[in-house]
Amino acid sequence: ETGVTQSPTHLIKTRGQQVTLRCSSQSGHNTVSWYQQALGQGPQFIFQYYREEENGRGNFPPRFSGLQFPNYSSELNVNALELDDSALYLCASSLGNLAGEQETQYFGPGTRLLVL
């Protein structure tokens, strides 16, 4: 167990709807990263939040947005859902700093989203 929790565990939505996924980071961690894992593929980086600010974004459209709260928990919002958004969404927390990259990300169990 990493101490990273995500909710909900499973979700079914229809095309065009909006969804919010939640992540609680491990105690003491200030950075949350979100990844999308399609079936049979490795996780793809969506974006990262460091101390409530976005600190990098992958190749995802603007309808993927996020938020980090003062307690370092985070939300991932997806608007106008498409069928291809069906995937496992992973949250990872870490203790980061802007001075370097030697940090380790610890993953939560994920939220499995199915878009019909």
Next chain:
Amino acid sequence: AQSVSQHNHHVILSEAASLELGCNYSYGGTVNLFWYVQYPGQHLQLLLKYFSGDPLVKGIKGFEAEFIKSKFSFNLRKPSVQWSDTAEYFCAVIFSGSARQLTFGSGTQLTVLP
């Protein structure tokens, strides 16, 4: 674009066989290297990591990996696999200047036959 390649999509071994899973990345700068494992029905877990120093790193459950800078490789090894090692294994890299994001390979599904 910076990328990570895992050569074997699916590996099948018998118990007690030795394991080596390949991982290569396409970047000549500073990298931080990781292997994660995903057991059936469980979340991604860290097996081992390399930041600097001794290029041979040891992880949990008897796994080790060797960083060979000249070959841009970070192969995972285990001398003798067990049935419980059946899982999907992911190599991941943080490239210098990449906002600390992990770039993952496509994964290798390991099946160990009892």
